[in-house]
Amino acid sequence: MAEDAVALKNKGNDAFKAKDWPTAIEYYTKAIDLNDKEPSFFTNRAQANIKLEAYGYAIADATKAIEINPDFIKAYYRRAVANTSILKHSDAIHDWKVVVRKNPADKTAKAQYEACQKMVKRDAFLKAIEIADAPSAAEGLDLENMIVEDSYDGAKLKDEMTQEFIDDMIERFKNGKKLHKKYVFQIILAVKELVYNEATMVETKVAPDHKLTVCGDTHGQYFDLLEIFRLNGFPSEKHGYLFNGDFVDRGSWSCEIALLLYAYKMLFPKFFFLNRGNHETDDMNRMYGFEGECKAKYNERVFKLFSESFSALPLATLIGDKYLTLHGGLFSDDAITLDDIRKLNRHNQRQPGQAGLMMEMLWTDPQTAPGRGPSKRGVGLQFGPDVTKRFCEKNGLEAVIRSHEVRMEGYEVEHDGRCITVFSAPKYCDSTENKGAYINIESDYKLQFNKFDAVPHPDIKPMAYANNGMSSMMGM
Incomplete structure (x- = not known):
């Protein structure tokens, strides 16, 4: 049974390498049906789901992998990527923090953690300065007097598109x-x-x-x-x-x-x-x-x-x-x-x-x-x-x-x-x-x-x- 599950996972990996994400997910799912105690099956499926932008499914798979093995760094990584992708920065930041703590030598994770911290701060800042009726960016834009230099080598646009x-x-x-x-x-x-x-x-x-x-x-x-x-x-x-x-x-x-x-x-x-x-x-x-x-x-x-x-x-x-x-x-x-x-x-x-x-x-x-x-x-x-x-x-x-x-x-x-x-x-x-x-x-x-x-x-x-x-x- 365990060998069959690994064989299915390997078929999933082959489909993943061929960039056929739906087929990869099918094989990983079959592997999980045979053995649902192996966290890497879930993180592999999470990664294929990320490729298909099925971030909710990826989060669920990564969470399951963490339940099976709370020390499995890859699962925190996947869940952080998925949460970041759907702009849930405050959820992602906890997982990036875990990854950095467990693997301080990972420069990519460290950069992601820092980027995520910036995004959380920026989200809060943008919310704070949000104005319901902000003036249009067109205000003060004087198109009529904007010069198109002689050096511009493209076609000219007058009032009507041609x-x-x-x-x-x-x-x-x-x-x-x-x-x-x-x-x-x-x-x-x-x-x-x-x-x-x-x-x-x-x-x-x-x-x-x-x-x-x-x-x-x-x-x-x-x-x-x-x-x-x-x-x-x-x-x-x-x-x-x-x-x-x-x-x-x-x-x-x-x-x-x-x-x-x-x-x-x-x-x-x-x-x-x-x-x-x-x-x-x-x-x-x-x-x-x-x-x-x-x-x-x-x-x-x-x-x-x-x-x-x-x-x-x-x-x-x-x-x-x-x-x-x-x-x-x-x-x-x-x-x-x-x-x-x-x-x-x-x-x-x-x-x-x-x-x-x-x-x-x-x-x-x-x-x-x-x-x-x-x-x-x-x-x-x-x-x-x-x-x-x-x-x-x-x-x-x-x-x-x-x-x-x-x-x-x-x-x-x-x-x-x-x-x-x-x-x-x-x-x-x-x-x-x-x-x-x-x-x-x-x-x-x-x-x-x-x-x-x-x-x-x-x-x-x-x-x-x-x-x-x-x-x-x-x-x-």
């Missing part, structure tokens, strides 16, 4: 060049106003001879975004796109993706749609790199303006009265309807918080079991096929389309066809061997699924701009 400017921008970004700050400010401010004036749930139809493409998370993987456009066609008045949140963070071209998507929104405001994701939020941007990237490539004001524009984004898009598209998923209460989403005043609440409709729309995940369950992430909740069925029937929907999670094939159809996950960041974070996917919808409203592979990109690692030690944790 295809010529976008084409030039795509090439600039490919070559590692930046936009002039004036144009960055101009684009963000224009899109902030556009999306602010859209409904919380945008409602759109696909006209004959038109097409709408739904994309999931792109997470700063700019070169993979261009691959979608290369394979599937660039946005136009006849070919709309909907990007379903998580444009930024993790990947190291988040500024480039956000600016390109915003430029297309300016050019085709009625055919190009953007839903907010859980990474279009301040606390995630501070942790996962976007804030650091904005400061490194432009300045802090650019980040603050992006933050304001993110909080103005719609939370959902209803396609042809058939498909509700939102980043996370469904709700803790069966009574919620499309009308409740329509009525939600997202402008009253800039950040999603720990509870409520906005948080659930950005954070929840499907589960295979009926009913509702605690979130594997440690944030939000999970909803079963019966919850999805009732919601779709009550609201006259064919399905819910959501993103928010890696799928090894780029997409997955679950809950008897009523819950569809689409994820558009292939080889996610350079560390998962997943495909990307996108969905084409024409006027017959049939879903056409398309998979694609990652393309090469310049040698800049994911999380390159995360300034809190998260990048060093990526490899743990």
Whole structure:
């Protein structure tokens, strides 16, 4: 029995090395079923869960390993990483402290402990200075008199976005060049106003001879975004796109993706749609790199303006009265309807918080079991096929389309066809061997699924701009 369990663990390790995290978890779970007294089985599964961003499950596994062996340092390490990842710094700090005490020579753990202490202090500071109606970062920004130097070698942007400017921008970004700050400010401010004036749930139809493409998370993987456009066609008045949140963070071209998507929104405001994701939020941007990237490539004001524009984004898009598209998923209460989403005043609440409709729309995940369950992430909740069925029937929907999670094939159809996950960041974070996917919808409203592979990109690692030690944790 013990030998069989070790053999299964080794198969899990092989899958882990191949960056196939779901298969690794399957084998570790089988090993645990045979022998639930071996702490390393739990910490191995915790690490695979961390790779899948199932931080709640990782915390549970690490806790179990600590119960079996309170001196098992790796378990404290894993639990600290998982708690840090979901911004529970005050929980993580206790485990980092244990690791440092038990293994004082571990420099990485020491750096994490110090970074965590800083995060706890910063969280307290930000809470203390929070102002409900803080002035906009646009105040005092004199765009009209901002000079674009003669030495600037890019296309010029006047009052209206042009295809010529976008084409030039795509090439600039490919070559590692930046936009002039004036144009960055101009684009963000224009899109902030556009999306602010859209409904919380945008409602759109696909006209004959038109097409709408739904994309999931792109997470700063700019070169993979261009691959979608290369394979599937660039946005136009006849070919709309909907990007379903998580444009930024993790990947190291988040500024480039956000600016390109915003430029297309300016050019085709009625055919190009953007839903907010859980990474279009301040606390995630501070942790996962976007804030650091904005400061490194432009300045802090650019980040603050992006933050304001993110909080103005719609939370959902209803396609042809058939498909509700939102980043996370469904709700803790069966009574919620499309009308409740329509009525939600997202402008009253800039950040999603720990509870409520906005948080659930950005954070929840499907589960295979009926009913509702605690979130594997440690944030939000999970909803079963019966919850999805009732919601779709009550609201006259064919399905819910959501993103928010890696799928090894780029997409997955679950809950008897009523819950569809689409994820558009292939080889996610350079560390998962997943495909990307996108969905084409024409006027017959049939879903056409398309998979694609990652393309090469310049040698800049994911999380390159995360300034809190998260990048060093990526490899743990």
